[in-house]
Amino acid sequence: MRLAYVKGIANAQRIAREAILEVAHSVQPGDTERAVIARIETALRPANVHHWLHTPYAWWGARSRFDGFGVWECGALGTDRKLGPGEAFVLDVAPIIDGYPSDFAYSGVAPGGEATAHAALLSELATLKSEIVTWVKEAASGSMLCDRVRGHMLANGFDVVHTLYPAQVLGHTMEGFPNVFSQLPRIGCGFQLPLLLTYAKGLVMHHLVGEAYPFLNAGTPDKPQGLFAVEPHLGRGTFGAKFESILLVDGDETRWLDPELFGEVLG
Amino acid sequence: MNSNGSPRRRAPWMSDVRILILGIWGFLLQTLRSLGRKNAPP
Numbered sequence: 001m002r003l004a005y006v007k008g009i010a011n012a013q014r015i016a017r018e019a020i021l022e023v024a025h026s027v028q029p030g031d032t033e034r035a036v037i038a039r040i041e042t043a044l045r046p047a048n049v050h051h052w053l054h055t056p057y058a059w060w061g062a063r064s065r066f067d068g069f070g071v072w073e074c075g076a077l078g079t080d081r082k083l084g085p086g087e088a089f090v091l092d093v094a095p096i097i098d099g100y101p102s103d104f105a106y107s108g109v110a111p112g113g114e115a116t117a118h119a120a121l122l123s124e125l126a127t128l129k130s131e132i133v134t135w136v137k138e139a140a141s142g143s144m145l146c147d148r149v150r151g152h153m154l155a156n157g158f159d160v161v162h163t164l165y166p167a168q169v170l171g172h173t174m175e176g177f178p179n180v181f182s183q184l185p186r187i188g189c190g191f192q193l194p195l196l197l198t199y200a201k202g203l204v205m206h207h208l209v210g211e212a213y214p215f216l217n218a219g220t221p222d223k224p225q226g227l228f229a230v231e232p233h234l235g236r237g238t239f240g241a242k243f244e245s246i247l248l249v250d251g252d253e254t255r256w257l258d259p260e261l262f263g264e265v266l267g
Numbered sequence: 268m269n270s271n272g273s274p275r276r277r278a279p280w281m282s283d284v285r286i287l288i289l290g291i292w293g294f295l296l297q298t299l300r301s302l303g304r305k306n307a308p309p
Contacts, residue, residue, distance in 0.1 A: 071292075071293050071296055071297075072293060073293035073294060073296060073297035074293070074296050074297050074300050076297075077297065077300065077301055141276075166286070166289065166290055166293060167286045167290065187298050187302070188297070188298045188300075188301030188302045189297075189301040190297040190298075190301055191293075191294055191297060196290060196291070196294050199290070200287055200290065200291075203283045203286065203287060204287075206277065206278065206283070207277060207278075207280050207283065210277065213278050219278045219279060219282050219283075220278065221276035221277060221278050222276060
């Protein structure tokens with residue numbers, strides 16, 4: 001039963017990753033965020049996606065570190081801003097496939113510029129991805145894991161960007177799907193009802209009956225257990241970068257479903 | 268209960284009430300905006 005659930009999430013994550021990477025490799029200077037979002041949706045069409053945690057996001061340049069977002073949910077929506085040569089970008093999508101949620105994000109640089117500064121961000125992300133597997137085992141609570149990730153970013157001269165997300169999350173649970181909210185229809189773009197209602201219910205149930213806290217953030221009281229979408233997001237100068245992958249913390253087994261940075265989902 | 272049998276600690280409820288209110292508010296604003304012509308789904 002448990003194995004089937006992990007396999008379902010891995011399959012959904014594999015499809016999300018393939019769609020994002022297909023589009024990421026085609027991104028060119030002059031593309032608008034909205035045009036690339038439409039291309040991600042097209043790439044996901046063969047998977048027959050009808051339900052989402054969130055529809056695709058694309059953030060160019062300074063928007064890749066959430067500068068000037070205001071209300072995050074509105075600021076994060078795609079714009080007609082055009083990507084410049086050598087500019088950093090982030091793509092992020094979370095479709096629900098066969099009832100199983102996914103959430104994958106990729107950070108890249110448009111052709112035609114110097115990528116050295118961006119490479120430093122990717123190097124830090126790769127280090128974090130490697131270390132988080134150890135840190136999550138050592139941490140007495142999700143809060144401590146968040147502190148450690150934040151401390152590592154700051155000590156290495158990066159800005160912490162994931163604390164600008166709603167609920168200031170480093171990550172969120174991927175447990176408890178499918179549920180009564182998974183089949184709710186898409187409304188517009190951005191966060192969707194399955195995400196909003198699943199996590200709202202998670203928060204209420206945490207306080208009413210002591211269920212596991214649904215987020216990894218500075219307030220997470222319990223030791224992480226189960227499947228999480230983890231999304232460290234950092235910035236330096238005028239741009240940011242992130243990865244988003246699924247972390248399995250299950251008894252003695254702690255591992256990424258995709259161990260490499262933006263690498264293949266092994267399941 | 269935690270996996271080791273100890274009672275699960277709770278997060279501060281005030282911050283989670285804030286998360287809920289801001290989450291619902293942000294979702295409503297985003298939905299109104301994205302249903303406009305500019306951000307309509309393709």
